[in-house]
Amino acid sequence: MDRAPGASVRLRLTLSYAGFLMVAGVLLVAVVWVFLLRYVPDEAVRVARPAPGDVTRPLPGLLIPGRYDLWRAFAPKAAAALGVLLAFGLVGGWFLAGRMLAPLNRITAATRAAGSGSLSHRIRLPGRRDEFRELADAFDGMLARLEAHVAEQQRFAANASHELRTPLAITQTLLEVASHDPDRDTDELLRRLHAVNTRAVDLTEALLLLSRADQRAFARERVDLSLLAEEATETLLPFAERRGLALETSGDVAPALGSPALLLQLTTNLVHNAIVHNLPGQGAVRVATRCDPRVVTLTVENTGEVLSPGLVATLAEPFRRGTDRVRDGHAGAGLGLAIATSITRAHDGTIGLAPRAGGGLCVTVRLPAAPETVGGRWAPTGAPQA
Structure with a gap:
């Protein structure tokens, strides 16, 4: 965006500091002047004084200045003090504004570096938190x-x-x-x-x-993960039986908010992945759901080869097939877990992959629980009933 040039923030802060200091100084001078006026007459007055011990021979009278005399003596000194105060406010304000804005200059430099494509640059601003x-x-x-x-x-x-x-x-x-x-x-x-x-x-x-x-380009509605898990396992059951695998489903009703199509794709991908990367003829796949007060959980476990934590950490990357685990032409495009991860994040959830001690993989998906109506109002799942 093109903007017209203007005064710098440092200059404006300096003028603000100096202006505030001048206002405080003027108020102080005004208070002193008002205080002095209480004890000064309008015109100058000379008061006679008797000589000590001799009342018949008075001393020269004591002159009490009037307001005009006081103003002539007070005004130049007050103006000089305000001038010094203004100079001090400008110099001190410029210095203080520079100190205060120094971190902002580093942030601006980092922003410009990032705008030019240098994303590896970091500010790393030292000091205490502010x-x-x-x-x-x-x-x-x-x-x-x-x-x-x-x-x-x-x-x-x-x-x-x-x-x-x-x-x-x-x-x-x-x-x-x-x-x-x-x-x-x-x-x-x-x-x-x-x-x-x-x-x-x-x-x-x-x-x-x-x-x-x-892109999260989908409408959200109430979805029961346990029903999606049953639908996915029923669809893939013939595939699992051809490979000699046992397919088990269990768990509680697990209501979530999201896209039924995407969450079904998520569940299907996880179950299909668990079937493909398994031990043909002697393996098993277990799908379970659980509902907590604020979170619903979908867990898909399978038997298989022993996996290292380093390999498991990379399985959710796009096109990562885990070459050591591929056994036949059902390996797919290498996007199954990547799609599952993306769908989970799009639903504000988390997905965790962990190797099983006896071999195989355990995938845990946690999504926010769908609210339920209590007395005509929306309340979190698990809230006490009215």
């Missing part, structure tokens, strides 16, 4: 989050480009081979092209879903 320090710390925290977000977006863009390029490159190769080999089996070519195209479509839909969750 308004400027809190502003600087908040700005440093914002820069740290922004830097991490930009880095994540850059990695995401690079990974997405690579993932989308792969099916396109495969399609181009198949078409080139087919064009140079007229006798090639057309059905086989179509089958492979269909599989590659399906992978590209699934990846694109996953990217669109991830973007939708990040």
Whole structure:
């Protein structure tokens, strides 16, 4: 935004300090003047004094000045004092304003550096906590989050480009081979092209879903996570049975506020991920819900290989498939946990991933509990009934 040039804050603070000091000085002079007027007559008066021990021979009279005489003597001295006070206020105010605004100058320099693209710069303002320090710390925290977000977006863009390029490159190769080999089996070519195209479509839909969750472009309504967990497990039960896995669902009614479609996608992704990365023929997946006064919890556990904490910490990153855990073609686009994390954050919740001691993964999603009506008013879930 273009703005007309104006006086600096330091100059305005200096004038404010000096002006306040001058007002205080004028008030002080006025109080002294009013106090003196109580004991000074309007005109000068000479009072005769008798000589000590001789009442017949008086001494020269004592002159008591009038108000005009007092004003002639008092005004120049008061004006000089106010002038010194003004100079002191300007010099001292300029110095104090500079000291007070020094942290703001560092914050401004950091803001300009961030505006030019240097997100690694930090203010790190020393000293005890005050308004400027809190502003600087908040700005440093914002820069740290922004830097991490930009880095994540850059990695995401690079990974997405690579993932989308792969099916396109495969399609181009198949078409080139087919064009140079007229006798090639057309059905086989179509089958492979269909599989590659399906992978590209699934990846694109996953990217669109991830973007939708990040933008929070959805309406919120009351949703029961326990019902979504049952629907997701019923949908994926044939898939789990084909892999010889036991699929268990339990828990309490867990009402939350959000998008039913997105929360169902969240639950489905977690259950599908637990089925894919499991021990075929001898594994299990357990889905549970719990409702606390202010939080509802969805937990998805699965058996599987022993995972290191370092690997688990990276599983929610986009396109992170956990290569050691991939067993077949059901690995997907590597966006399952990333989408689940994004949906959870869009619903103001938290998601935690932890390796199980015996192998496998435990994913815990915590969302704010939906309010319920008590006596015609909205109240948090678990509030005492009227």
